[in-house]
Amino acid sequence: MFADYSTSDLIAIFAMQGFAGLILFSVFVLMALGLAIIFGQMGVINMAHGEFMILGAYVTYLMSNLFSAYMPALFSMYFFVAMAVAFVAAGALGMLVEWALIRHLYKRPLDTLLATWGLSLILQQTYRTVFGAREVGVSIPDWMMGSLPITDLIEVPINGIFVMVLAISISVGVYVMMYRSGWGKQVRAINNNRQMADAVGINTAWTDRMTFAIGCGVAGVAGSAFTMIGSTGPTSGQLYIVDTFLVVVFGGAGSLLGTIASAFSISQAQSIMEFFLSGSMAKVLTLLTVVGILMLRPQGLFSLKLRK
Amino acid sequence: MHPMPIKHSFMTRRDLVGYAILAAIIFIVFPALLEPFRLNLFGKYLTYAFVAIGLVLCWGVGGILSLGQGVFFGLGGYCMAMFLKLEASSPENTAIQSTPGIPDFMDWNQITALPWWWEPFNSLAFTLVAVIVVPVVFSFIIGVAMFRRRVGGVYFAIITQAIAAILTILIIGQQGFTGGVNGITDLRTLNGWDIRTDEAKTLLYFVNGGLLFVVLLIAQFVRKSKLGRLLIAMRDQEDRVRFSGYDVANFKIFIFCLGGAFAAIGGAMFTLQVGFMSPSFVGIVPSIEMVIYAAVGGRLSILGAVYGTLLVNYAKTSFSESFPELWLFGLGALFIAVVMAFPNGLAGLWSEHVEPRLMRLWPGAANDTAASTAEKTPAE
Numbered sequence: 001m002f003a004d005y006s007t008s009d010l011i012a013i014f015a016m017q018g019f020a021g022l023i024l025f026s027v028f029v030l031m032a033l034g035l036a037i038i039f040g041q042m043g044v045i046n047m048a049h050g051e052f053m054i055l056g057a058y059v060t061y062l063m064s065n066l067f068s069a070y071m072p073a074l075f076s077m078y079f080f081v082a083m084a085v086a087f088v089a090a091g092a093l094g095m096l097v098e099w100a101l102i103r104h105l106y107k108r109p110l111d112t113l114l115a116t117w118g119l120s121l122i123l124q125q126t127y128r129t130v131f132g133a134r135e136v137g138v139s140i141p142d143w144m145m146g147s148l149p150i151t152d153l154i155e156v157p158i159n160g161i162f163v164m165v166l167a168i169s170i171s172v173g174v175y176v177m178m179y180r181s182g183w184g185k186q187v188r189a190i191n192n193n194r195q196m197a198d199a200v201g202i203n204t205a206w207t208d209r210m211t212f213a214i215g216c217g218v219a220g221v222a223g224s225a226f227t228m229i230g231s232t233g234p235t236s237g238q239l240y241i242v243d244t245f246l247v248v249v250f251g252g253a254g255s256l257l258g259t260i261a262s263a264f265s266i267s268q269a270q271s272i273m274e275f276f277l278s279g280s281m282a283k284v285l286t287l288l289t290v291v292g293i294l295m296l297r298p299q300g301l302f303s304l305k306l307r308k
Numbered sequence: 309m310h311p312m313p314i315k316h317s318f319m320t321r322r323d324l325v326g327y328a329i330l331a332a333i334i335f336i337v338f339p340a341l342l343e344p345f346r347l348n349l350f351g352k353y354l355t356y357a358f359v360a361i362g363l364v365l366c367w368g369v370g371g372i373l374s375l376g377q378g379v380f381f382g383l384g385g386y387c388m389a390m391f392l393k394l395e396a397s398s399p400e401n402t403a404i405q406s407t408p409g410i411p412d413f414m415d416w417n418q419i420t421a422l423p424w425w426w427e428p429f430n431s432l433a434f435t436l437v438a439v440i441v442v443p444v445v446f447s448f449i450i451g452v453a454m455f456r457r458r459v460g461g462v463y464f465a466i467i468t469q470a471i472a473a474i475l476t477i478l479i480i481g482q483q484g485f486t487g488g489v490n491g492i493t494d495l496r497t498l499n500g501w502d503i504r505t506d507e508a509k510t511l512l513y514f515v516n517g518g519l520l521f522v523v524l525l526i527a528q529f530v531r532k533s534k535l536g537r538l539l540i541a542m543r544d545q546e547d548r549v550r551f552s553g554y555d556v557a558n559f560k561i562f563i564f565c566l567g568g569a570f571a572a573i574g575g576a577m578f579t580l581q582v583g584f585m586s587p588s589f590v591g592i593v594p595s596i597e598m599v600i601y602a603a604v605g606g607r608l609s610i611l612g613a614v615y616g617t618l619l620v621n622y623a624k625t626s627f628s629e630s631f632p633e634l635w636l637f638g639l640g641a642l643f644i645a646v647v648m649a650f651p652n653g654l655a656g657l658w659s660e661h662v663e664p665r666l667m668r669l670w671p672g673a674a675n676d677t678a679a680s681t682a683e684k685t686p687a688e
Contacts, residue, residue: 045462104648109462110373111647114603117596118643125636242473242592245466280481287474291467295453298463 021271023160026167028263030222032247038215045113048120050237056086056223057232064138076141090220091213098212127234135233252300344506351513353621358574360601360613362567368607371543376468380443382590384572389585391435392495417484439576447568451561476591491586606655
């Protein structure tokens with residue numbers, strides 16, 4: 001299958017597809033980080049995760065309209081404001097959901113799954129009622145358009161680089177929060193042994209709520225970043241949910257490094273195969289490989305050694 | 309005082325009354341009250357009940373939540389649809405195609421010969437076997453791979469969901485071989501018998517009802533057998549069952565395959581009654597909707613699964629006819645309500661509120677209650 005291409009073409013193809021893969025990787029990382037906190041650390045299955053991302057995307061859309069209508073001078077910077085608002089909005093909704101639903105279901109993971117699926121349907125219909133069934137796109141500030149030529153065959157888009165930088169900085173932020181702060185220690189303590197954590201004076205109910213809210217907030221920021229790459233519709237979130245869960249499970253729940261490694265391998269495999277096969281077959285093969293590996297190694301790529 | 313011994317007979321008198329009432333509804337009330345179009349619609353709902361019964365056994369009794377039952381429903385349905393499609397694509401019927409004698413969607417996709425794996429579906433006998441065997445083999449592979457490695461709970465749910473997603477993408481992507489997103493449509497005859505007439509649809513409704521009762525009785529038998537009690541024990545304390553010397557994985561694989569077989573029968577009957585099969589019955593969304601049928605009926609109640617399926621689908625049809633935008637709100641609220649407020653669904657409401665009142669009117673029937681309370685779900 002490589003015979004038709006010359007060597008320099010092949011290098012360019014691999015470099016370009018590799019870079020497309022890197023953008024996909026950043027998207028997967030952004031999607032998976034929130035879930036890695038909620039599912040990996042708390043063990044809660046949030047099927048509405050995609051809808052929290054879409055909330056962030058819609059917030060960004062609103063902010064872009066707001067800035068272009070009232071503050072065109074500041075338009076080039078609106079995206080940073082939008083991300084902050086998306087974080088707060090998705091986080092606040094997450095807090096509400098944790099209070100109303102999740103906290104009653106910590107001991108019934110399968111029921112959490114069904115309840116959050118119901119929540120996702122309600123959110124989808126809300127988006128459809130408020131924003132309409134059609135997909136919406138944001139206007140991107142000028143400095144994010146265009147691409148950087150690296151050689152005469154290879155070009156990289158600037159918004160792609162921006163999403164990558166964002167993915168890296170949020171990963172670092174989550175890492176610091178989970179593994180280098182007192183709060184992260186509390187979260188991990190609760191995950192290990194809820195009763196003992198309670199007994200040593202950790203406010204488990206409050207920590208749970210904050211953890212869930214932060215996970216949802218990160219999802220909101222991810223959704224905000226998506227608007228740079230594609231448009232947003234009421235059901236966009238549902239498209240991502242399987243990918244996202246597979247990334248987290250494949251990496252080994254509870255391991256942040258695993259999540260990133262699995263996002264990397266899945267996205268690279270998919271984007272390189274996409275060039276030679278049709279998009280759907282590339283996706284089928286990637287997902288099949290992931291499911292196959294998970295059947296052989298259910299604990300995922302990186303797993304903590306636990307005594308159960 | 310000795311505790312009252314719990315009877316494990318195949319069917320108590322109360323169960324018998326329940327089955328008789330359901331039989332009366334399906335075989336007498338619906339055909340008498342509904343015109344052929346509506347009857348066919350209810351027949352379609354009942355094909356989903358096959359899936360819901362399988363889910364009661366897997367999920368309610370066995371604690372294995374599969375979010376991929378649409379896969380088995382779809383495989384059964386597609387096997388049947390392939391046979392019907394080949395019969396509808398005889399060289400005379402497809403004379404205008406550039407390659408006569410192959411299904412129309414293959415011709416549209418520039419395929420000039422029937423793929424080898426379509427060939428056996430020329431035979432009705434092979435098809436009837438394949439409807440069951442293909443999904444069961446598939447569920448067996450999944451079951452062995454997962455349960456032997458002690459994967460369960462939410463991981464199992466996520467992986468089955470991924471499998472549903474993969475199969476949908478595959479079917480849609482390979483439209484030359486599968487009919488793509490439209491599915492396999494324009495099905496006409498079964499061994500020369502036109503399935504599109506009202507008489508044929510009515511007859512198929514009764515065949516479907518009959519098969520449903522066969523499946524119900526198998527499920528009832530499994531539920532009351534030693535296997536059923538072991539499944540409940542595994543759901544609540546898997547390790548203890550394992551330490552008692554039972555091979556937990558084998559029981560799980562068996563019940564998962566049984567659920568897959570039930571779903572496949574439903575899928576095949578769906579194809580026959582509705583006249584097409586498409587990937588929209590395979591993917592994530594339909595698969596998880598099938599779980600809500602079982603949940604609304606009461607996840608532990610085999611009969612409840614049938615009522616739950618009928619109720620949710622009837623509501624869906626009525627709502628989407630008059631208030632389409634309200635339906636998703638309603639369905640979402642149903643998912644949440646059935647988890648938060650009514651974990652035992654309709655069956656729970658019945659045994660908590662209706663039955664005690666009936667018992668007061670008719671005290672003689674009370675002696676069966678002991679057996680049913682012993683198997684109540686712990687609300688943990």
